[in-house]
Amino acid sequence: MQAMVLDGGRSLGHLHVVERETPSPLPHQVIIQVKAASINYRDYEIVTGIFSRAFPLPLVPLSDCVGIVVAAGADVTRVRVGDRVCGTFWQGWLGGPADLADPSRQLGGALQGVLAEFVALDQDGVVRVPDHLTDEEAATLPCAAVTAWHALVTEGGLKAGDDVLVQGTGGVAIFALQFAVMFGARAIVLSGSDEKGEKAIALGASCFINYRREPEWSASVLTFTGGRGVDHVIEVGGAQTFTQSLLSLRLAGQISAIGYLGGQQGTVDPLLIFRKRARVRGISVGSRQSFEDMNRAIAFNHLKPVVDSIYPWTALGDALLALERGRHFGKIVLTF
């Protein structure tokens, strides 16, 4: 079989397609014939060497894939040959609090990833995916969608009537917008592009603010919410956006700290957290339970993930360059 590996250094130029032995299942494993994969900002960071940890090379990159189970070990009971499944970002975090997520068990980082024609995973590390999704749509779910669901629903208790502030129009943000709409909440979307803002409104956002034109956007958020502020912030900007996020919050509202696209260093005023009685929660994707709950909701509501563009799997470097350019809306996908 063929697999993509990062080897000999950390840059897009160090990605190579290599021949590998096709895996056979151990008693508790399944073999997945991969049909599609998707990329996340973390994959870009790992491949280019700017991620906070340098994982040992050679590394098969990526955490997100969907495929068909083509072989199962003797002890496998959770899935069958022929099932269509995604791997879970965290292998072994089945449910419960985030301290049960073992840092040494993330796909495409501490563990080898999924950008290969065949992948062996523990039966506990896969979930069935909704039938109405194409392979390309299903491949978007394991990281971005589960992160948005875990933040808003599992941890955040999202409900009808809530206001949700979503930063940007990338993978996590668009799922957060779609889940907010699904729950009967109002979504306020920030984007640096008017064109993307219009697309967000077409997807059901109630308000769009251009953060480039309006860097102090919390004022417009407060105006839109009648001075109350938002119940939830999907915070992906980090140092650049955190103070505006706090100022946008209602009293005792929640901030899900997810990303740091605007840089890793900055200052936060603890008094502002205190005055807002803010609940700030770090999110690290989510558990298998979150993934399965989300899949049921996606199936019942016929939600379709937003796929921006599709590349052949061997063109991972081009796909990561597109992510770096940041013109995408939703997810960038690779097909086999």
Ligand SMILES: NC(=O)c1ccc[n+]([C@@H]2O[C@H](COP(=O)([O-])OP(=O)(O)OC[C@H]3O[C@@H](n4cnc5c(N)ncnc54)[C@H](OP(=O)(O)O)[C@@H]3O)[C@@H](O)[C@H]2O)c1
């Ligand atoms: N903690 C976790 O579990 C977890 C999981 C997934 C991702 N993440 C992190 O979350 C972040 C987003 O990931 P992603 O995969 O959704 O990335 P992505 O698809 O590349 O989305 C990036 C988008 O964010 C917007 N953006 C960039 N700078 C911004 C700023 N200063 N203020 C507001 N919006 C800004 C841009 O939207 P516009 O073009 O519309 O302006 C950009 O297109 C990354 O930092 C990633 O590492 C964390």
